[in-house]
Amino acid sequence: QEFQFGPCRVEGVVLQKLWQAFWAMKDIVQAQDNITSVRLLRKEVLHNVSETESCHLIHALLRFYVNTVFKLYHDKAAEFGVLKSFSALANNFFVIVSKLQASQEKMFSTHESARRRFLLFYRAFKQLDRESAVTKAFGEMDILLSWMEKFYQL
Amino acid sequence: HIAEDTSDLLQHVKFQSSNFENILTWDGRLESAPDTVYSVQYKTYGEGEWLEKKGCQRITRKSCNLTVETGNLTELYYARVTATDGAGRSATKMTDRFSPLQHTSIKPPDVTCIPKVRSIQMIVHPTYTPIRARNGHQLTLENIFQDLLYRLKLHINHTYQMHFEGKQREFEFVGLTPDTEFRGTIMICIPNLFKESTPYVCQVKTLPDRTWT
Structure with missing residues (x-):
């Protein structure tokens, strides 16, 4: 079982565990997001991503989730009593980011197009107030997991 | 107000x-x-x-x-x-x-159970969904879920069962006793999303062995 984002391989992360952790929080988290007319991880961010582009993109997205979304959502997770699932996801994302770090540094091509995609996501995030943005980003992790699943090999 | x-x-x-x-x-x-x-x-x-x-x-x-x-x-x-x-x-x-x-939850598969003298063949039919591909073709569950597999069980007696699991759609339980009743269950499983259908159940009897009569 491993993720294969183009040339970047990530072993030791079980996708089912990520889904399990997210589903334990999904209804509580998504119920807090009442901005139904905005989707951060839109088609333009995730559709038709080439294999080589995928490594850069997933690295940028997960690093943002680890450094910003999880950091800012921690207290809410505690408030909702979902800290265990929250930590399971955060730790796994951290492992993926660290394992991606090494391999994606060696790759220079397709960096720019991945960066443009990430910026679409980031600008949409910045257009919302911080609490709404973090809640929405956290609630959209199923969109991210569904996309990551395409690169997962049993 | x-x-x-x-x-x-x-x-x-x-x-x-x-x-x-x-x-x-x-x-x-x-x-x-x-x-x-x-x-x-x-x-x-x-x-x-x-x-x-x-x-x-x-x-x-x-x-x-x-x-x-x-x-x-x-x-x-x-x-x-x-x-x-x-x-x-x-x-x-x-x-x-x-x-x-x-x-979405998954309904039981549609299966044909074919008894023979010393075996039972099970053929799982594709499950079509209302979802259509861009070219208009109706998609099956197998098209949609890449990790879909079938889990089969044949209950031999109270304590003994035979198992099969796989992505193919034809299975055969062999080495069975002729002229005997068996109960088979077949489920659809989608591991990545923790989905499992309720079982399709077929009750069949192997054919009598007429070779020496």
Whole structure:
């Protein structure tokens, strides 16, 4: 079982565990997001991503989730009593980011197009107030997991 | 002016989905007045506009088929119902964010069990869904879920079972006793999303062995 984002391989992360952790929080988290007319991880961010582009993109997205979304959502997770699932996801994302770090540094091509995609996501995030943005980003992790699943090999 | 509480008009607005047949259901007041009517709207998550569902405007039944409107597997959806009673009171309630891929449950497979003298063959038929590919072809569950597999069990006696698991659609349990009753169960499993159908059950009897008669 491993993720294969183009040339970047990530072993030791079980996708089912990520889904399990997210589903334990999904209804509580998504119920807090009442901005139904905005989707951060839109088609333009995730559709038709080439294999080589995928490594850069997933690295940028997960690093943002680890450094910003999880950091800012921690207290809410505690408030909702979902800290265990929250930590399971955060730790796994951290492992993926660290394992991606090494391999994606060696790759220079397709960096720019991945960066443009990430910026679409980031600008949409910045257009919302911080609490709404973090809640929405956290609630959209199923969109991210569904996309990551395409690169997962049993 | 104190806003009247109308929440009793409408409860439990949610999607019920199996094999991607997506039905919106809700409950009205327990002794809901017969003149209460319901209107349904839906939208794709991330879009601004709510769309009216034709055929589910000012209806009295408490369900609405949104299979076609929620048929894109890469999208997430919301639906909402507005209830209006005879006195003109109204209430609107929205579903949770609905993901067809995550939320749909899986029905038992369609299977043909073929008894022979010392074996039983099981042929699983493809399960077609309402989902269509870009070229218009109807997709099967196997097309949609890459990790889909079948789990088969043949109950030999109270303590002994034979098992099979795999992606192929033809299986044969061999080495069985002729002229004997067996019970087989076949389930669809989608490991990545923790989905498992309820079993299809077939009760069959192996043929008598006439070689020496």
